[in-house]
Amino acid sequence: MDKALERGQNLGCEAIQIFAGNPRGWKRRELMAEEVEEARRLKAGYKIAPMVVHTPYLLNLASPDEELFRRSSSLLLDDVKRAEAIGAEYLVLHPGSHQGAGVERGLERVSEALTALFSAYHPRVQILLENTAGGGSELGGSILQLAVIARGVPEGYRIGLCFDTCHAFAAGYDLTKEEGWQEVLTEIKAGFGLERLRLLHVNDAVGECGSHLDRHTHIGTGSLGRRGFGLMMKQKPLQALPAILETPVDTPEDDRRNLAAIREIWREVQEEKE
Numbered sequence: 382m383d384k385a386l387e388r389g390q391n392l393g394c395e396a397i398q399i400f401a402g403n404p405r406g407w408k409r410r411e412l413m414a415e416e417v418e419e420a421r422r423l424k425a426g427y428k429i430a431p432m433v434v435h436t437p438y439l440l441n442l443a444s445p446d447e448e449l450f451r452r453s454s455s456l457l458l459d460d461v462k463r464a465e466a467i468g469a470e471y472l473v474l475h476p477g478s479h480q481g482a483g484v485e486r487g488l489e490r491v492s493e494a495l496t497a498l499f500s501a502y503h504p505r506v507q508i509l510l511e512n513t514a515g516g517g518s519e520l521g522g523s524i525l526q527l528a529v530i531a532r533g534v535p536e537g538y539r540i541g542l543c544f545d546t547c548h549a550f551a552a553g554y555d556l557t558k559e560e561g562w563q564e565v566l567t568e569i570k571a572g573f574g575l576e577r578l579r580l581l582h583v584n585d586a587v588g589e590c591g592s593h594l595d596r597h598t599h600i601g602t603g604s605l606g607r608r609g610f611g612l613m614m615k616q617k618p619l620q621a622l623p624a625i626l627e628t629p630v631d632t633p634e635d636d637r638r639n640l641a642a643i644r645e646i647w648r649e650v651q652e653e654k655e
């Protein structure tokens with residue numbers, strides 16, 4: 382964690398996203414008090430905000446399998462506590478896959494897991510549901526599906542939204558067109574309210590619109606291209622949001638290049654306006 386924060390600071394990041402444990406396994410060691418202290422100290426010193434924790438990939442709260450559901454629920458609680466310990470503002474959660482139980486049952490299951498979590502623990506970190514590329518039994522390709530999950534959680538626990546550009550495009554929102562962005566914003570307004578959209582994941586896409594292919598690529602080089610991100614920057618409700626790059630790191634210079642590319646598009650949109 383301290384390395385991630387340092388790397389972020391060196392790259393000129395204002396926001397950062399990390400894993401609070403092994404992203405691909407169930408086993409995790411306890412966080413040590415010194416690590417937690419160091420993460421808090423660096424976050425404050427570097428003025429990084431928000432700091433976002435991403436839940437591990439294995440977690441599936443939509444699963445009909447009792448054992449997987451139980452393990453996922455307890456891993457989520459552990460991540461919530463870790464995120465709070467290090468002073469993160471948000472915890473990003475994928476809705477998971479219904480694995481044949483059906484969309485409706487899958488969504489209900491996620492709401493149940495979140496409701497159980499909230500009845501046992503009152504988190505200070507805000508949980509954000511992330512839209513996905515959809516396809517197969519994966520939930521969350523549509524923003525309105527995520528809204529069903531959020532509505533299934535008791536009042537007072539405001540589930541927020543993290544919007545991923547690559548996933549949305551792969552799921553079928555055509556973000557290379559103004560209409561695609563209008564569709565997204567209309568669904569967010571209807572399903573969540575714009576104030577509950579808290580974070581952007583800014584990634585270009587390898588696949589075509591509607592391909593359901595969850596493969597991120599470098600800003601401006603994929604199917605979204607500079608045009609798609611230019612349109613994104615023009616959407617007023619998105620302009621003040623923190624954004625995280627989840628672009629590939631094939632060479633050590635990739636993060637720097639992608640940051641420069643997205644900031645250049647932002648500058649161009651600002652200059653056009655003047």
Ligand SMILES: [Zn+2]
Nearest residue numbers: 511545582627
């Ligand atoms: Zn993402």
